[in-house]
Amino acid sequence: MSMLEKPLVSVIVLNWNGKHFLRDCFSSLSNQIYPDYEVILVDNGSTDGSVEYVRENFVQVRVIENQRNLGFAEGNNVGMKHARGKYVIVLNNDTEVLENFIEELVKVAESDEEIGSVGCKIVQYDGTIRYGPVFMNKKGFIGSARSHETYDKFVVNLANCGCASLYRKTVLDKIGTYDSNFWSDWEDHDLGYRINLSGFKSVYTPKTVVFHVGGGSHKALEHTEERFIRITRNTLFTYFKNYEPKNIILRFARFVCMLLARHIIIDILLNEIRILKRKFIKPNPKSTPTPMLIERRKQYTALFKAYLSFLRSFKSVLTERLKVQRLRRVSDDRIFSITKEPQ
Numbered sequence: 001m002s003m004l005e006k007p008l009v010s011v012i013v014l015n016w017n018g019k020h021f022l023r024d025c026f027s028s029l030s031n032q033i034y035p036d037y038e039v040i041l042v043d044n045g046s047t048d049g050s051v052e053y054v055r056e057n058f059v060q061v062r063v064i065e066n067q068r069n070l071g072f073a074e075g076n077n078v079g080m081k082h083a084r085g086k087y088v089i090v091l092n093n094d095t096e097v098l099e100n101f102i103e104e105l106v107k108v109a110e111s112d113e114e115i116g117s118v119g120c121k122i123v124q125y126d127g128t129i130r131y132g133p134v135f136m137n138k139k140g141f142i143g144s145a146r147s148h149e150t151y152d153k154f155v156v157n158l159a160n161c162g163c164a165s166l167y168r169k170t171v172l173d174k175i176g177t178y179d180s181n182f183w184s185d186w187e188d189h190d191l192g193y194r195i196n197l198s199g200f201k202s203v204y205t206p207k208t209v210v211f212h213v214g215g216g217s218h219k220a221l222e223h224t225e226e227r228f229i230r231i232t233r234n235t236l237f238t239y240f241k242n243y244e245p246k247n248i249i250l251r252f253a254r255f256v257c258m259l260l261a262r263h264i265i266i267d268i269l270l271n272e273i274r275i276l277k278r279k280f281i282k283p284n285p286k287s288t289p290t291p292m293l294i295e296r297r298k299q300y301t302a303l304f305k306a307y308l309s310f311l312r313s314f315k316s317v318l319t320e321r322l323k324v325q326r327l328r329r330v331s332d333d334r335i336f337s338i339t340k341e342p343q
Helices: 019-029 050-057 071-082 101-110 148-152 169-175 187-197 216-221 225-242 245-281 290-312 314-327 332-338
Strands: 009-015 037-044 062-066 087-092 095-097 115-123 134-138 141-144 155-157 164-168 201-212
Touching (some): 009 019, 009 101, 019 037, 019 050, 062 071, 087 169, 101 164, 101 201, 115 169, 115 187, 134 155, 134 187, 169 187, 187 225, 187 332, 225 290, 225 314
Parallel strands (some): 009 037, 009 087, 037 062, 115 201
Antiparallel strands (some): 115 164, 134 141
């Protein structure tokens, strides 16, 4: 493939009040060695001057303004609808990329028409890997790779991290983009699973590195009850939508029971024992450990709220499940067998 034959790539940067990140992000995108790409800023109703800043300083960037914060999933979907490229790259605003970022991702995608998504190595500025960019099969569930050696290998995986991933546009047109019901969190897991069950591949390459601050536009919301509820609910959404029928019983029901057993039976019981012990058996006026334990009580309440949120959305999620299962070309057993973490 010569330089002139390289396909157009659309890079989507979603932003919500992240003006302080945009100089580094767009400057790094402007230095790409890849010859044919467009950069799209999708702004989710920022009030910090983000749009004005980009229009004044990065005139080559296409700007799409949403009137309100649509969340990560639907915000990126808006960008995907306007993308003109053969490939779409979703990139967080709190990132910087190396000059070979687009080049390497496209090179992998062009090597195999069955590749629907390509992920890359996402590291913090100190060189550590905190946000697992490789989601693998963990005994039929989705989890980040355990071994950091995996991050140095090319692997087929269950999903790529939405912080920085390439998607083949024709695959998105066929199976759909992010599920807007998720708002944010786990939408990338869900899309990766759909890519796999539809007969395409989700792969990861370590040959391009993305530097990531982490938390970016939602740093203040990172450890809130609201986000805990959403992550738990979206996890349930993902498994319920994507598991084939037998795994609704074998794995989804098991997952629900695991959550209940862990949080309700074990955690609550042990937590309450600790509270009673420190209050009555070994009181220590010099220490105040109970606030942390009391804070954990809120998590148990949040878990129930997450289940209720899932049940309230059950009808719409069931409709989505029927759509997803009509896309299925590959069994769960096959997907799990090819997405195990290398030993």
